[in-house]
Amino acid sequence: MKAKFYKNIGVFVVILLGIFFAIDWFLAEGQRNHYHSANSKMRWILEDHSIDPEIMIFGSSVAENGLDPEVFEKRTSKKTYNAALAGRRIQDWCPLAFEYLDYTQNGDLIIFTVFPNTFNKSETIYLPHEYYPYLGNKHVAEALSDISPIYEKIAYVPLYRLNHINSSYIKNALQGWQVKMGKHQSLGTAITGFSPSASLEFKTTEDAKVPVDTSKVVTDIYEELMQRAKQKDLKVVIVATPVYYEGMTQFDSVEVVYNQCEAWAKDENVYFFNYAYDDELVKSKDHFANNTHLNRDGARLFSIKLAEQLKALKN
Amino acid sequence: MLFNSITYLFFLPLVFILYYEIPQRFRWILLLIASYTFYMWWKPEYIILIAFSTALDYYLAKKIHSSEEKRRRRLFLGLSLLGNLGVLIGFKYFNFITQNINLVGMKFGHELDLPVLDIILPVGISFYTFQTMSYTIDIYNRKIKPETHFGRFAVFVSFFPQLVAGPIERASNLLPQFAKDIQFNYYQILSGLRRVLWGLFKKVVIADRVAVLVNHIYNDPDQQNGLTLIMATYLFAFQIYCDFSGYSDIAIGSARMLGIDLMENFKVPYLSKSIGEFWTRWHISLSTWFRDYVYIPIGGNRVVKWRWYYNLMFVFIVSGFWHGSKWTFIIWGALHGFYLVMERILKVGDKKKEYGGIGGVLRIFIIFNLVVFAWLFFRANSMHDAVFILQKIADVSTYHFDITLLSESVGGIPAVTVPKLLTTLGLLGLFVGLDMFWLNRKVKDKFLSQRRWLKWSAYASVIFIIMFLGYSGEVEFIYFQF
Numbered sequence: 001m002k003a004k005f006y007k008n009i010g011v012f013v014v015i016l017l018g019i020f021f022a023i024d025w026f027l028a029e030g031q032r033n034h035y036h037s038a039n040s041k042m043r044w045i046l047e048d049h050s051i052d053p054e055i056m057i058f059g060s061s062v063a064e065n066g067l068d069p070e071v072f073e074k075r076t077s078k079k080t081y082n083a084a085l086a087g088r089r090i091q092d093w094c095p096l097a098f099e100y101l102d103y104t105q106n107g108d109l110i111i112f113t114v115f116p117n118t119f120n121k122s123e124t125i126y127l128p129h130e131y132y133p134y135l136g137n138k139h140v141a142e143a144l145s146d147i148s149p150i151y152e153k154i155a156y157v158p159l160y161r162l163n164h165i166n167s168s169y170i171k172n173a174l175q176g177w178q179v180k181m182g183k184h185q186s187l188g189t190a191i192t193g194f195s196p197s198a199s200l201e202f203k204t205t206e207d208a209k210v211p212v213d214t215s216k217v218v219t220d221i222y223e224e225l226m227q228r229a230k231q232k233d234l235k236v237v238i239v240a241t242p243v244y245y246e247g248m249t250q251f252d253s254v255e256v257v258y259n260q261c262e263a264w265a266k267d268e269n270v271y272f273f274n275y276a277y278d279d280e281l282v283k284s285k286d287h288f289a290n291n292t293h294l295n296r297d298g299a300r301l302f303s304i305k306l307a308e309q310l311k312a313l314k315n
Numbered sequence: 316m317l318f319n320s321i322t323y324l325f326f327l328p329l330v331f332i333l334y335y336e337i338p339q340r341f342r343w344i345l346l347l348i349a350s351y352t353f354y355m356w357w358k359p360e361y362i363i364l365i366a367f368s369t370a371l372d373y374y375l376a377k378k379i380h381s382s383e384e385k386r387r388r389r390l391f392l393g394l395s396l397l398g399n400l401g402v403l404i405g406f407k408y409f410n411f412i413t414q415n416i417n418l419v420g421m422k423f424g425h426e427l428d429l430p431v432l433d434i435i436l437p438v439g440i441s442f443y444t445f446q447t448m449s450y451t452i453d454i455y456n457r458k459i460k461p462e463t464h465f466g467r468f469a470v471f472v473s474f475f476p477q478l479v480a481g482p483i484e485r486a487s488n489l490l491p492q493f494a495k496d497i498q499f500n501y502y503q504i505l506s507g508l509r510r511v512l513w514g515l516f517k518k519v520v521i522a523d524r525v526a527v528l529v530n531h532i533y534n535d536p537d538q539q540n541g542l543t544l545i546m547a548t549y550l551f552a553f554q555i556y557c558d559f560s561g562y563s564d565i566a567i568g569s570a571r572m573l574g575i576d577l578m579e580n581f582k583v584p585y586l587s588k589s590i591g592e593f594w595t596r597w598h599i600s601l602s603t604w605f606r607d608y609v610y611i612p613i614g615g616n617r618v619v620k621w622r623w624y625y626n627l628m629f630v631f632i633v634s635g636f637w638h639g640s641k642w643t644f645i646i647w648g649a650l651h652g653f654y655l656v657m658e659r660i661l662k663v664g665d666k667k668k669e670y671g672g673i674g675g676v677l678r679i680f681i682i683f684n685l686v687v688f689a690w691l692f693f694r695a696n697s698m699h700d701a702v703f704i705l706q707k708i709a710d711v712s713t714y715h716f717d718i719t720l721l722s723e724s725v726g727g728i729p730a731v732t733v734p735k736l737l738t739t740l741g742l743l744g745l746f747v748g749l750d751m752f753w754l755n756r757k758v759k760d761k762f763l764s765q766r767r768w769l770k771w772s773a774y775a776s777v778i779f780i781i782m783f784l785g786y787s788g789e790v791e792f793i794y795f796q797f
Binding site: 020150153160 | 321335499500501504775778782783785787
């Protein structure tokens with residue numbers, strides 16, 4: 001009786017696990033091949049290690065649509081890539097930066113962008129499934145685990161991510177398989193990593209107050225990245241992105257963020273360029289898509305100004 | 316440890332395998348270690364309360380049994396009740412009592428400032444204290460003899476499948492089973508596994524998905540209108556049923572895998588044709604506990620009418636209070652007491668009478684709605700919220716449906732979208748269908764007599780649904796807070 005039971009249950013579990021692992025692999029492989037810009041960046045950096053410029057930019061959407069690598073390349077003559085990821089905070093974009101710092105051979109300068117509530121701690125991840133194909137990467141697993149226990153389980157318990165899939169993941173996977181089979185090929189904005197705002201028009205956002213915090217968890221990640229970059233002999237540049245001056249009133253006690261960056265500049269031997277109050281940029285609505293995000297024109301001006309500062313650094 | 320956690324997924328098979336590998340005389344040790352581990356996974360220090368309750372009742376039960384003099388027997392029983400109720404009141408009701416005394420004091424211009432303790436309610440305290448109290452009361456009433464094996468008694472108090480949310484077992488049913496030499500029974504174990512699976516489906520696929528909607532609406536009723544509040548109240552009826560009966564299914568199934576039979580706790584309660592019948596189908600282990608240890612001792616229905624009605628009201632108010640130290644639970648209990656009294660006065664709840672056809676359906680409909688109305692108080696975060704929700708529901712002019720009322724942002728993604736809502740409602744429909752389907756003995760037997768591959772495919776389908784459509788995350792069972 002006992003042997004029969006264990007045999008039947010064993011066969012059932014093996015078949016079931018086989019099916020689950022097959023589905024899991026199918027979805028992750030599809031997601032890995034999806035052509036959306038963020039997916040390409042993740043794969044190229046986390047797996048292929050094929051992005052190794054001299055200037056590397058990390059951050060969230062304010063960096064992704066505010067800094068144009070082509071402008072940097074023209075002005076500094078250095079190969080540049082924008083690895084910033086929209087919708088993400090340092091807690092979940094840091095795996096890319098750590099991975100890059102592990103493998104880079106050509107790196108000369110690394111840029112970390114900050115914005116008013118950049119040091120707020122986050123307990124959720126925007127589109128977590130984009131990380132599912134890379135859970136085997138130690139930086140990804142560690143970063144996700146630090147965000148919440150749920151992501152920790154996703155990172156370390158096999159198949160657990162299947163309980164956390166959504167329709168976007170399935171859709172991406174199917175589209176990814178089309179790419180894999182050569183039916184769809186579009187790298188889009190992933191080539192330079194720069195993803196400018198589609199519209200030039202300023203979009204008013206809610207004027208609700210946004211709390212500004214300095215979480216040690218977050219500042220520790222910045223500090224660790226700075227240390228790792230310096231160990232690799234990379235210059236570290238922290239850039240506060242421009243914020244439309246009227247929109248800045250949305251953020252409470254924003255100075256703590258910029259003061260922290262200034263303190264790093266002083267103590268950690270890194271550079272800090274603060275564009276949050278740059279009058280030429282922040283006083284005109286024509287440069288913004290909304291309070292915190294530059295439009296195409298603003299991005300061009302911002303990139304030129306920053307590139308010139310970097311050029312000066314070089315010399 | 317939660318039944319719906321990965322830890323339990325490994326814990327139960329491990330206990331199961333060891334259980335059938337060791338001789339019967341050592342099994343109590345395994346069950347005790349397993350049960351204490353299960354409990355300590357949550358908050359290790361609170362195991363002391365279980366150990367205290369175990370030692371106290373083991374000792375006092377022996378004393379009660381060996382004493383011939385009624386006064387001494389009463390004294391030992393009193394000590395047992397005092398010990399158990401003392402722990403229960405100290406941890407569960409102390410703050411409620413002092414807060415209310417302070418409020419009354421303030422009304423009369425006195426600043427009493429009685430202390431409010433910063434303590435966490437020990438999970439399952441209401442369940443295991445009631446279980447041990449029933450043991451000493453049964454010994455006092457000479458219904459059972461005291462257990463002589465301390466280890467087995469400790470397992471009776473802490474048996475992990477039913478430790479934190481019941482069913483509240485009787486010593487006469489559970490204790491002898493720990494002494495039996497239980498053999499490996501293929502069909503019983505499979506039946507246990509099926510039950511666990513069904514319970515998980517109810518909890519993870521129905522209750523936890525529905526909870527997203529209900530919590531969103533009930534936690535911010537100000538942003539809602541009468542229509543969405545009504546919807547949430549009906550959905551809560553299914554949430555709590557699936558949550559609690561799901562827990563009971565997993566408990567019964569887990570125990571059955573170990574060859575131990577626990578009592579049934581639910582029998583499709585929403586098909587009841589009277590409130591009296593509802594309470595023979597809903598949380599049966601608690602309602603029979605109150606019947607045997609409160610209602611009957613205070614006279615039951617063998618008293619004058621007004622006293623009978625008083626007894627009913629009293630038992631249900633106490634039952635409401637058992638659920639938690641909040642006025643909303645007391646009102647919920649009182650409402651059920653009132654329904655029952657009205658049934659008795661109007662003589663509309665005759666259990667012996669068969670209500671078939673349209674009349675029967677109409678009765679089910681009315682009883683279901685009365686129960687749902689009471690759930691409103693049970694779910695509301697406070698009395699203020701309950702009254703506010705009732706006022707909103709009464710204001711028909713505000714009724715409209717807008718999906719944005721139901722969506723909340725989690726990591727930039729709305730928690731409730733139209734496809735998610737439709738999936739949840741679809742799964743709820745599937746559950747109701749399956750629940751009714753399973754009621755029919757013929758259908759059940761027919762399924763069980765199908766070919767093996769067909770049955771196992773059905774089990775695999777349920778596992779697939781749990782895996783892919785079950786709510787992500789490990790959400791506590793509602794009855795853990797009681």
